[in-house]
Structures are given as C-alpha cells and as structure tokens.
Amino acid sequence: MKRKSYILVVAVVYILFGIYFYNNPIILKNSSLELEVNSKFDPYDNIQNIVFGTKKGVEIEGKVDPKKPGDYTITYVFKDKTRPMNIAVRDTQAPHLEVKDKKVDLQTEITPELFVKKVSDDSKYELSFEKEPDPDRVGEQKLKVVAEDAYGNSTKKEVVLNRMKDEKPPTFKKVKGIEVMQGSSDDVRSKIKVEDDLDPEPKVEVDTSSIDMYTPDTYTVTATATDRSGNSTDQSLEIEVVENPEYSEKVVYLTFDDGPSENTKEILDILKKHKIKATFFVTGYDDTHREYIKEAYDQGHTIGLHTYSHDYASVYSSTDAYFADLKAVSDMVEEITGEKSTIIRFPGGSSNSISANYSVGIMSKLVDMVTEKGYQYFDWNVSSGDAEGNNIPKEQIIEMSCTDELNHINLLFHDSSPKDTTVEALDSIIQFYKDHGYKFYPLTHDSYICHHGTTN
Ligand SMILES: [Zn+2]
Numbered sequence: 001m002k003r004k005s006y007i008l009v010v011a012v013v014y015i016l017f018g019i020y021f022y023n024n025p026i027i028l029k030n031s032s033l034e035l036e037v038n039s040k041f042d043p044y045d046n047i048q049n050i051v052f053g054t055k056k057g058v059e060i061e062g063k064v065d066p067k068k069p070g071d072y073t074i075t076y077v078f079k080d081k082t083r084p085m086n087i088a089v090r091d092t093q094a095p096h097l098e099v100k101d102k103k104v105d106l107q108t109e110i111t112p113e114l115f116v117k118k119v120s121d122d123s124k125y126e127l128s129f130e131k132e133p134d135p136d137r138v139g140e141q142k143l144k145v146v147a148e149d150a151y152g153n154s155t156k157k158e159v160v161l162n163r164m165k166d167e168k169p170p171t172f173k174k175v176k177g178i179e180v181m182q183g184s185s186d187d188v189r190s191k192i193k194v195e196d197d198l199d200p201e202p203k204v205e206v207d208t209s210s211i212d213m214y215t216p217d218t219y220t221v222t223a224t225a226t227d228r229s230g231n232s233t234d235q236s237l238e239i240e241v242v243e244n245p246e247y248s249e250k251v252v253y254l255t256f257d258d259g260p261s262e263n264t265k266e267i268l269d270i271l272k273k274h275k276i277k278a279t280f281f282v283t284g285y286d287d288t289h290r291e292y293i294k295e296a297y298d299q300g301h302t303i304g305l306h307t308y309s310h311d312y313a314s315v316y317s318s319t320d321a322y323f324a325d326l327k328a329v330s331d332m333v334e335e336i337t338g339e340k341s342t343i344i345r346f347p348g349g350s351s352n353s354i355s356a357n358y359s360v361g362i363m364s365k366l367v368d369m370v371t372e373k374g375y376q377y378f379d380w381n382v383s384s385g386d387a388e389g390n391n392i393p394k395e396q397i398i399e400m401s402c403t404d405e406l407n408h409i410n411l412l413f414h415d416s417s418p419k420d421t422t423v424e425a426l427d428s429i430i431q432f433y434k435d436h437g438y439k440f441y442p443l444t445h446d447s448y449i450c451h452h453g454t455t456n
Contacts, residue, residue: 021051027047037091038122069090095149099145101162164198168196169226172193181244183247188206251408259289261286274430305341307325308325376447
C-alpha cells in the first residue's frame with residue numbers, strides 16, 4: 001500500500017514536470033537587459049537551458065543594433081513556443097575629452113574646437129563653452145569646454161585662453177637652396193615657407209621677374225611675409241633653378257591625339273621597335289579600343305587627357321562643361337591605369353578660335369584654371385599636318401614632321417582610324433630624329449612647355 005502511493009506520487013510529479021517543460025522548453029537567464037552602446041551582444045548567451053533540444057534549434061526573431069541606443073525586443077522561438085526579451089541599448093558614458101591651453105592673436109575666432117586635443121564618444125557629441133568667452137578681454141581668461149553626447153552625458157574641462165596682440169612678424173623657414181626645376185611652371189612662391197607664432201597662414205609676396213626659369217642659376221630675390229596683424233619682414237632669398245636634363249638635350253616629344261583607335265596598336269609596335277616613349281592624348285568616345293590605353297601606359301608612354309567627347313560645341317560651351325568633360329576622361333584613365341593624369345591638351349590647342357562660336361573668351365579663362373587646378377597643358381610647335389584630311393600622302397607627312405631647326409620639338413600626330421598614312425610615315429620620322437641626335441621623351445609635368453597663346 002505504501003509502495004503504491006509512492007509510485008503514484010512520483011508519477012504525478014513526473015507528469016507535472018512534463019507538462020511544465022512541454023510548455024516552457026526555453027529557459028532564459030534574463031527576460032530584459034540593459035546594454036551599454038557598442039558592447040557585444042549575442043542573444044544565444046542569454047539561453048539558460050533548452051529542454052529536449054539544443055541552442056542551435058532555437059530561432060531568434062528581431063534584431064538588436066548594439067551601435068544604436070534604443071529599445072529592442074527579440075523573440076526566442078523553439079518548437080512553436082516563444083519567449084520575448086527586451087533589450088535597452090543605452091549610452092551612459094560621458095565623452096572622452098582632452099584639452100590644451102591656447103595662445104592666439106586678436107583675429108582668431110574663439111571656438112571650443114580650438115582647445116581640443118582629443119575628443120570621442122560612442123554617440124554623436126557637441127562641443128560648447130560652459131560660459132561664452134569675453135570677446136573684449138585681452139590677456140588670460142579661464143574657460144570651460146563641454147563635450148555633451150546625444151544622451152545628455154557630458155564632460156567638462158578647464159582651459160586657459162590667452163588672447164594677445166601679435167607683434168612679432170613671420171619668419172622664413174629657408175633662405176638658401178629653394179629649388180625649382182628648369183622650365184617648370186611651378187609657382188616659386190609656393191616653395192617659400194614662412195611661419196608665424198600666431199597666424200597659421202601668413203602671406204608671402206615675392207617679385208620673381210628677375211628669375212629666368214629656362215636658365216639654371218642661383219637667383220636672389222626679395223620676399224615679404226606679412227601676418228594678419230600687419231607685422232611684416234623682408235627677406236632676401238636664394239632661388240635655385242635646377243637643370244632639367246631634358247633641356248640640355250635635343251628632344252622630340254611625339255604626341256598622338258584623339259585615340260585610342262584601330263591604329264594605336266601599330267603605333268605602339270613602331271615605338272617599341274625603336275625603344276622610345278611618346279605621349280597619347282586620349283579621348284573616351286570610342287570605347288572599342290580602350291585596352292590600348294592600358295597597353296600604352298604599361299609600356300611607359302604618358303597618357304594625357306584630351307577630353308572625353310572631343311565635341312567642340314559641348315566642351316567649349318562653358319568652363320563648367322569643359323571641366324565636367326575633363327573629369328570624365330580623367331576618371332576613365334584613372335580607372336584603366338590606376339594613376340591620375342595631370343597632362344592635358346585642349347582640342348584644337350589653346351590657340352583655337354573655334355571655341356569662340358560657343359563661348360567668347362573661354363580659352364583665356366581655361367588656360368589659367370587648368371594650371372590652378374594642377375594640370376599642365378601642352379600645345380605643339382611642329383605639326384605633322386595629318387589633321388588637314390585623311391590619307392594625306394605619307395611623303396607630305398614626313399616632310400611636315402621633320403625639322404632640325406628646334407632643340408625641343410613637340411610634334412603633333414593624330415591616332416585615329418582613317419589616318420593610316422600617319423602610321424606609315426612614323427618610322428621614317430623617328431629615324432630622321434634619331435639620325436639628327438634627338439632624344440625621345442614622354443611628356444611629364446616638368447617637360448619643355450610649348451604654349452601657343454590664346455586667341456579667344
Ligand atoms: Zn584632337
């Protein structure tokens with residue numbers, strides 16, 4: 001009798017447990033959790049126990065973004081049973097802020113950023129002063145810089161602001177051996193470095209008219225550096241125009257405009273045979289021969305930019321239109337070669353007058369603008385004459401292309417499909433220049449510059 005009732009009790013307990021576990025197969029450690037922003041969270045870590053199964057069998061619905069403070073709910077699903085869990089992602093940490101004291105001139109705008117060495121937080125933050133600085137006060141004043149994050153946590157640090165009248169003029173960092181390359185269009189002024197105790201960008205004025213950029217020598221000029229408080233110094237500087245090897249040799253720069261085309265391959269083969277390098281001013285309108293741009297680049301030739309469309313009506317309609325088109329061809333070349341080209345040739349050259357049909361005065365604006373943007377543009381001083389038509393007789397192209405009256409020749413050819421006679425003439429032209437002692441170089445930023453001068 002005793003034994004029977006014992007079995008019964010055990011059976012009932014088993015059944016009750018069975019029912020309980022059947023209804024509660026997932027046991028969670030927590031039903032809600034507060035999580036610091038940017039900390040790690042794996043919902044499976046919150047499972048205490050799974051009855052009749054493993055953690056892998058649990059599905060989780062909903063997502064928590066630990067990078068974004070907010071209230072989240074996820075649901076654990078196992079064998080048709082669900083358990084919700086609430087997660088509150090919170091930013092409770094104040095920003096990390098490191099500051100420094102500051103000595104400034106009376107012109108400096110006083111902002112909290114001025115005093116910050118380092119600042120960081122897991123959320124967005126803003127910098128401010130606890131109390132705005134006194135704008136009229138000269139000398140020292142104490143300020144408090146506050147960094148407050150988007151959730152109201154803030155850090156405050158004290159700094160000393162010293163506003164003083166700037167009475168010291170700027171100084172020159174280097175007075176001797178400032179170098180510019182012979183023939184380079186580099187702005188001499190950009191090579192002169194000055195510093196000032198309180199003005200981060202003092203101005204430099206220098207008269208460079210006594211420097212002959214084409215004759216290597218040491219030139220003495222006087223420069224004036226002025227800070228924004230009006231203190232200035234005069235300094236005599238030695239500028240060295242350094243010899244550019246390309247200038248002491250007889251050089252011919254072979255240039256091919258308008259390609260790539262079905263003739264590019266043959267041009268490359270001729271250049272390869274002669275072991276010489278040239279320059280291709282490429283366009284983008286024919287996309288069937290682009291692989292030759294890569295081939296030319298890999299063989300050491302310069303890839304210059306000639307515009308993408310080569311459509312006068314569009315590229316010369318405005319300076320914006322020109323630069324949009326230049327960007328298109330520049331991006332194309334960079335994508336193909338992995339290198340940005342800064343060498344350009346204007347369609348029709350800088351002296352073209354056809355652009356006046358679309359925008360009066362555009363060329364004189366463009367020549368300055370491209371230089372300001374860091375490009376170097378090249379015209380030519382000898383033309384092969386192959387632009388005058390298709391299939392100009394080979395002998396005529398040779399005749400037009402060959403001269404030994406100039407030491408630096410920028411020779412214009414066209415790389416386009418109908419101009420087969422250009423390719424046929426090329427070998428004899430190269431031979432002529434070899435026989436007359438010329439070197440062949442691809443154009444670089446420092447090469448001999450040939451500019452026509454603008455007419456529009
Ligand atoms: Zn062209």
